Amino acid sequence: MKKHKRTVWVGLALVVMLLLAASSASARATRTPIAYTMFSCAVLDPGTEWYSGDGSTVHVRGRVHKIINVSDDVRLAGPGTLVGGFDLNLATGTGNGRGTWSVQPDDVEGTWEGTWSGHWTVTDNWSSRVVGHGSGDLAGLKIFADVYTIEIPIDPPSPCAAFGADAVSGEILDPHGE
Numbered sequence: 001m002k003k004h005k006r007t008v009w010v011g012l013a014l015v016v017m018l019l020l021a022a023s024s025a026s027a028r029a030t031r032t033p034i035a036y037t038m039f040s041c042a043v044l045d046p047g048t049e050w051y052s053g054d055g056s057t058v059h060v061r062g063r064v065h066k067i068i069n070v071s072d073d074v075r076l077a078g079p080g081t082l083v084g085g086f087d088l089n090l091a092t093g094t095g096n097g098r099g100t101w102s103v104q105p106d107d108v109e110g111t112w113e114g115t116w117s118g119h120w121t122v123t124d125n126w127s128s129r130v131v132g133h134g135s136g137d138l139a140g141l142k143i144f145a146d147v148y149t150i151e152i153p154i155d156p157p158s159p160c161a162a163f164g165a166d167a168v169s170g171e172i173l174d175p176h177g178e
Helices: 002-027
Strands: 030-045 048-051 057-070 078-089 094-103 110-120 126-136 142-150 164-174
Touching (some): 030 142, 057 094, 094 126, 126 164
Antiparallel strands (some): 030 057, 048 057, 094 110, 126 142, 142 164
16 A cells, blocks of 8 residues: 555656646747738739639639838848739639748848738738748747738838738747747
8 A cells, every 4th residue: 555655646746847847848938929011012923823614713823922021020021922822702802812931031041931821801801820930040930920901001111012011910939938
């Protein structure tokens, strides 16, 4: 009986130590709120476009946009590309899109890369979710953000002959802390 109690106490002590170690490891992670504006500057490649049999839906695959991020955070400001496709119901103005993105900040030796997915609502507003990770000086960082269409012109002025702008807000996760 004593041996059984000792085994139980040793097991409980190990569980407590593991829980404490896990909580101290997660305490080192830092989350930094972010907000910036992403401008769509040009279509670099229109990709492939076709319409459904009845012409009610347009389908696009492989479209490449040049984008520029404007931000006070040097880790986010700079040019990039957005690649993807979408299916848009022309009668309702609703649809879905998905793809990849990358940004090369002007003042950082690194790159952000990730994925996006989103949708248009009947009011012709776009919203999407982006997820990504950094490389180079940004290695180990992760980004999670929501993207919403905004009207142009905005302040600050567009850094290009933009035909679209999106407000981006979210956070950068540094799993190792700063």
